[in-house]
Amino acid sequence: MKQYFELFWAFFRIGGLTFGGGLSMLPMLKYELVEKKNWVTEEELLDCYAIGQCTPGIIAVNTATFVGYKKCGIAGGIFSTLGMVAPSLVIITTIALFLEQFMGNKWLGHALMGVRAVVCALMLNTVLALAKKSLISPLCIVWCVFIFLLAMFTEVPTILLVVMSGVFGILFNGYAKGRKSE
Amino acid sequence: MKELFLLFGEFFKIGLFAVGGGPATLPFLMDLTEKYDWFTMKQLTNMVAISESTPGPLGLNMATYAGVQTMGVFGGAVSTMGLVIPSIVVIILIAKFMEGFSENRFVKAAFWGIRPAVTALIAAAVLGICKVSLFVVGGEQLQPEIKTICLCAVIFGLLQIKKLQKIHPIVWILSAAIIGIVFRF
Structure with a gap:
């Protein structure tokens, strides 16, 4: 115990x-x-x-x-x-x-607005770091853009996008590797 | 009672499909703002701001906050348990049965595809958060919040400087709160 x-x-x-x-x-x-x-x-x-x-x-x-x-x-x-x-x-x-x-407090409101600015900056920075790590081949970039557009402009559920991407990876990863070794 | 089950179920799904940790739960939380009237996009930005500036993993904080916002104290516990249970099950199964899981050919291939997608999903969610945080959404038009946008741009710029990357996020957050109060954001 x-x-x-x-x-x-x-x-x-x-x-x-x-x-x-x-x-x-x-x-x-x-x-x-x-x-x-x-x-x-x-x-x-x-x-x-x-x-x-x-x-x-x-x-x-x-x-x-x-x-x-x-x-x-x-x-x-x-x-x-x-x-x-x-x-x-x-x-x-x-x-x-x-x-x-x-929430109605004026000072807290000012502080939270400031915090929001930083949170946006930190998050944009996270996205940048992720992009550097994950976009390792042209095909990855194409797929990233494709998913981004779907996420921004369509109602496709996030779960489906994740599952699709796993299947995409399994189908196309060998292809990308094969090309690299050539 | 039915609502609590629904809350548990939704967060269970997030726990099962949000690959990539805390920020990866964000797109799912956004889905929830569209699907239910549990919390609004504006409230979600507050949740993100609070979750970033309090201790504890971002994903857990956001889940607890969303649960409390939706159904009070009990809701917070339920959503958090929903988020965590898939992790416990999956990790114990992997630790028990799948030596070398992360070296598996199929797992590697799947993640080769999932990683860029997660980047895209998080990027889309972050843009949504930025829109609500940096603009006043009034009627049809977007009114930019000039001061907030400037502060965001300056800090994003500073974050690109190698030497400043060691600074703990909480330092940025506290200074921004002070700047916000001093300059009446």
């Missing part, structure tokens, strides 16, 4: 002290899990990051489940995930409940 609580608490700290999640969480994960607790090696952590990125869901949650499972089996995975989730749940629920009441 103690080890489950330990897992919960470690991920609770990680969830409660990092902003943004995903990649920005890596230094904190490394510090807590590799250096302080010795639960996983750095290579294992990076592997699990790679898996977290190519499986559905929030990367931070995927990583928590993976490390927890490696350490103490299924219950370990669940406790780690609950630890990761708990701070968000408490903090955001509190804010969401009270913010509505302050």
Whole structure:
């Protein structure tokens, strides 16, 4: 029981002290899990990051489940995930409940407008970074543009676009590779 | 009660199909603004702003916020559980049965196609967020919010400078909140 609580608490700290999640969480994960607790090696952590990125869901949650499972089996995975989730749940629920009441406040309005500007800048920057990493061949660029147009101007559900892209990848990846090796 | 199931179901679907972490949930949340009257696009931009400026993974924060916005405290817990459960199941299955999952030929090929699509989906969602954040949508016309657009452009420019990329996002967010108050955005 103690080890489950330990897992919960470690991920609770990680969830409660990092902003943004995903990649920005890596230094904190490394510090807590590799250096302080010795639960996983750095290579294992990076592997699990790679898996977290190519499986559905929030990367931070995927990583928590993976490390927890490696350490103490299924219950370990669940406790780690609950630890990761708990701070968000408490903090955001509190804010969401009270913010509505302050929404009319003039100063909060000014501050939020400023924050929105940064959020747009940060997100545009994320898109740029993603584009640099994912647009690795002409065919990828064509597909990206095609999906972008569908997402912007049609009502095709996002799920369908993701599934289509997986099928596209399986069908055409060999083709792209074959050309590269020629 | 039926609404709660619906909320759980929608977030379960997001958890199952949002590949690429937090930002990848954004296009799905946008779908929700069109499908249900749970929250508006304007509220979604607030959710994104709050989720970015509070601790915790972006995707979890947005899910909790959306749930609370839709159905109160219980809604927040339900949407978050919905989002997380597919992850737990998928990851445990992979850890248990699929050594070398990320090295698998078919998985690699599928992701070769999914990655550029996720970029496109996130780009489209981000443009939607920018539209609502940087313009006043009044009637038919889009009124630009000049101050916000300028601040956004300046910070985006600064983010391209290598040396400034180490700065923690929360620093940008706090300074922007102060700028917003000082210059009465």
